[in-house]
Amino acid sequence: MPSKVRIALDAMGGDAGAAVVIPGAAISLQRHREIEFLLIGDRAKIEPELDRHPALKAASKIIHTDVAVSGEEKPSQALRRGRRTSSMWLAIDAVKKGEADVAVSAGNTGALMAMSRFHLRTLPGIDRPAIAGMWPTRRGDSVVLDLGASIGGDTHHLVSLAIMGAAMASVLFNKKRPTVGLLNIGVEEIKGHEEIREAGEILRARNLPELDYLGFVEGDGIGKGVADVIVTEGYSGNIALKAAEGTARQMAELLRDEMKRGWLSKLGYLFARNAFQALRNKMDPNKSNGGVLLGLNGIVVKSHGGIAAEGFAYAIDVGYEMVKFDLLNKINQMLNREGGALSSVQAAQEAVS
């Protein structure tokens, strides 16, 4: 019997709350029987859902709270109102207290980030956390970060993203030295914001043993899978992710429309059904759900807020894998083994400015 993985769920997070979180947990439990859940939120909303999933009920404990963070609250408001009481806070708190190995929430991203940072604190040498996600590419998956945890970001932040992303890729892809690219508007060294060029120079000069820095990558290089890890600050990362997701949806819809247009196409669709199913599986945005908050003393996973139970289950799977792969310790080891790489980057920057 494998050892238990304890997952705390913010059962009130996301557009649908418990109606998605609970069935999502049931799906994930079918795949990973060794999960134990802490379901945190309004007992009156959780229990009716839980009654429909006896196996999940047997593997779960409910922690009741009336307070939930809303999607509209500013991070500072959420922190003020929901600290110590909200379902989101209590899920993070379970990680802090060692009662859970990971917290998963589909709630307000800014609030989740603020509460995680406030309560779990960042790792040594990390100024602020990032959200890392999996991006389906021609060559398999790539880790892309930051997908919108915090916007902007100086040279030091970009270098720390590279190191944390490489740690995540090395455990997920079982690679000693994952390839890393910096997202930019051209591959030439002269292009882009100053902080991106500087981060590129530092990564090239340091030639870290933990990652193989390839240089700049353009937006269309992500989907080609040119690097295991793509690093960018949160604003452009979020824009890139959503533009790509939107295009994938748009193409799928166009294809569906066209396939309905004549009987020959309809027949063709029937014959090629398996091919379409395979495409759908590969580009399924549900499967890419679950962004990992990196850089904290604890593991927190953010799910899309508007997703259905199948998608939320994938976010739980991500949390499960991060625990199984011992991601947090690996990141910590890499940061330490790097012998203060991050602090020396910071020192060099300060010396320049």
Next chain:
Amino acid sequence: MPSKVRIALDAMGGDAGAAVVIPGAAISLQRHREIEFLLIGDRAKIEPELDRHPALKAASKIIHTDVAVSGEEKPSQALRRGRRTSSMWLAIDAVKKGEADVAVSAGNTGALMAMSRFHLRTLPGIDRPAIAGMWPTRRGDSVVLDLGASIGGDTHHLVSLAIMGAAMASVLFNKKRPTVGLLNIGVEEIKGHEEIREAGEILRARNLPELDYLGFVEGDGIGKGVADVIVTEGYSGNIALKAAEGTARQMAELLRDEMKRGWLSKLGYLFARNAFQALRNKMDPNKSNGGVLLGLNGIVVKSHGGIAAEGFAYAIDVGYEMVKFDLLNKINQMLNREGGALSSVQAAQEAVS
């Protein structure tokens, strides 16, 4: 007989130079018989290509120069070395002198931007030019700008992009009041960079008669076609565009692979060929080729550097349409009719800071 449209082509621009530019011009000429071309570059490279296209030869004049801007040159280098002599400069110069109505180049973007700005100068109230492109959406095309002309951009720049983009959309889509959205990482008013939030506030408060400001749009809203015009600064615009293009290519390749996987799928492909062709046509990146440099005293069109003749022809078509629709005058009128909207934005900003 319609009046002539005179187009100056940088025949040395792009990865393949004359070998793409000349056949591209021949394709566009078949669609628009009233074009007259100025072909600028090395006569020894242009003439052999031109001999294969007698109709184009009859509609063209060659302006010889040995100097060509390379893809690797920094804008400042290109300006120093290629000013007054390079094929790129001479194409822009033909517009400046009134010998051409529009210049089209597939050359170095930074150099093209720098030379255009230096030689043509920006319109009153516009601090720097932008590249506007057409984005295929579920609802038709949208104008998206800036696609990478210059990175960063303050509130005033974003507001001027909105006004110029609306002018372009109004002539292209024949709409009195095109809808405009600001690209952001969330639709809530509190999200994103300060300059984006400020630009949103100004556009909402001014309620301009020339455009209908809708608010923030996320990356996946572009492909949904939620607004006629999507405004963003150049870095994230370029990243979004390339991420979307990459995803479209990736899905087309995946689908092709899957379709070859079994005889049933192959049969299905044969039956549904028209549907696939329709999808390819709608998502063809060639057709979106041709970014319009907005904000200058003259019209310049930038083609992708790595594109084939069919794609370059679309960039010429874009230039042709901008002339036919009298875009430059319309933008100028809109800026003037706005009664100094831009300068008052600038003044308000200065008062605040």
